[in-house]
Amino acid sequence: MLMMTNELTKRCLALFSGGLDSILSVIWMMKKGYEVIPITFSTPFFATDKAKVSATLNQLDLVVRDILPQHLQMLKNPRYGFGRNSNPCIDCHALMISLAGALLPEYNASFIITGEVLGQRPMSQTRRSLNTVAQLSGYEDLLVRPLSQKLLTDSLPLREGWIKKEDLLSFEGRSRKAQIALAKELGITHYPAPGGGCLLTNPDYSLRIRDLLDHEQTSAREIELLKYGRHFRISPNLKLILARTGKEMEEAYYKYPDEFFMRSLSHSGPWAILRGESFIEADLQLAANILLSYCAKAPTKAKVVWGKADTFDHEIQATKLPREAFLPLLLSTDKEIKC
Numbered sequence: 317m318l319m320m321t322n323e324l325t326k327r328c329l330a331l332f333s334g335g336l337d338s339i340l341s342v343i344w345m346m347k348k349g350y351e352v353i354p355i356t357f358s359t360p361f362f363a364t365d366k367a368k369v370s371a372t373l374n375q376l377d378l379v380v381r382d383i384l385p386q387h388l389q390m391l392k393n394p395r396y397g398f399g400r401n402s403n404p405c406i407d408c409h410a411l412m413i414s415l416a417g418a419l420l421p422e423y424n425a426s427f428i429i430t431g432e433v434l435g436q437r438p439m440s441q442t443r444r445s446l447n448t449v450a451q452l453s454g455y456e457d458l459l460v461r462p463l464s465q466k467l468l469t470d471s472l473p474l475r476e477g478w479i480k481k482e483d484l485l486s487f488e489g490r491s492r493k494a495q496i497a498l499a500k501e502l503g504i505t506h507y508p509a510p511g512g513g514c515l516l517t518n519p520d521y522s523l524r525i526r527d528l529l530d531h532e533q534t535s536a537r538e539i540e541l542l543k544y545g546r547h548f549r550i551s552p553n554l555k556l557i558l559a560r561t562g563k564e565m566e567e568a569y570y571k572y573p574d575e576f577f578m579r580s581l582s583h584s585g586p587w588a589i590l591r592g593e594s595f596i597e598a599d600l601q602l603a604a605n606i607l608l609s610y611c612a613k614a615p616t617k618a619k620v621v622w623g624k625a626d627t628f629d630h631e632i633q634a635t636k637l638p639r640e641a642f643l644p645l646l647l648s649t650d651k652e653i654k655c
């Protein structure tokens with residue numbers, strides 16, 4: 317029998333996304349007398365806003381940890397592959413549990429809870445997926461899913477009596493009726509609509525992140541810039557990020573003054589960011605031609621300038637291209653985009 321103080325065995329870390337299930341699992345366990353520390357993990361792929369807002373509205377003291385390096389490492393080669401897009405959900409869940417597990421000593425906590433519900437999601441919350449995630453995390457035996465745990469194999473906290481089985485629930489299936497009823501019973505009125513939020517499930521974003529992974533260009537800046545504009549992979553060394561709106565370009569201009577920009581010398585049209593380690597003439601020429609092609613009022617041939625935003629000290633004579641010539645370079649599922 318493991319000897320632990322009562323105080324320690326009553327304290328757990330909770331993976332907290334801010335969705336109804338995670339709110340319920342935290343508040344349910346708190347009402348049952350356990351000390352719960354909700355934690356949310358941040359990367360550029362999924363915002364923490366939802367978790368922060370839900371925590372505030374439900375008076376929960378949320379811990380936020382950045383996990384981009386670990387998440388990127390996993391994203392390069394997830395053991396269980398990807399979902400429909402670049403979302404490695406099994407490995408991602410397992411990573412989060414694993415990272416929470418590694419934080420247990422820091423928070424003097426003895427187990428981890430999640431808001432997962434057996435059978436709620438067709439791929440990631442089947443019994444098999446829950447077991448796979450638990451095993452892959454390395455913290456299988458310290459993991460408790462309060463909303464469905466009565467239907468799952470007992471882990472150490474149950475076997476050792478740190479948690480009473482009658483404190484746990486047996487939710488199962490896709491319907492959220494039971495959760496909504498429990499929320500009402502617990503007086504939880506603030507919770508967001510289900511779903512959404514992870515950019516890795518977005519088809520266009522998936523193409524862009526895969527491109528960065530393939531080219532081993534995964535600096536924080538490269539990933540941040542995925543939010544802006546249309547991305548053209550000109551060559552392994554050069555990417556052209558063409559603004560979709562003036563507002564978008566203005567934001568990038570002020571936020572990233574150290575980047576190289578490109579624009580038409582004398583005609584209105586989008587600006588672009590040039591991203592690359594070293595620029596070669598042929599790549600720059602192609603980038604300039606694409607940019608000019610998006611300047612509707614420019615003639616077929618016109619000058620394009622590039623450089624740091626305060627100087628634009630390089631000039632290129634550019635030629636408009638037919639869309640078919642450059643759309644294959646566009647990292648988008650929508651190849652119908654008009655110039």
Ligand code: SF4
Nearest residue numbers: 362403404405408514
């Ligand atoms: S949807 Fe995104 S955040 Fe959620 S498990 Fe999948 S990869 Fe991770």
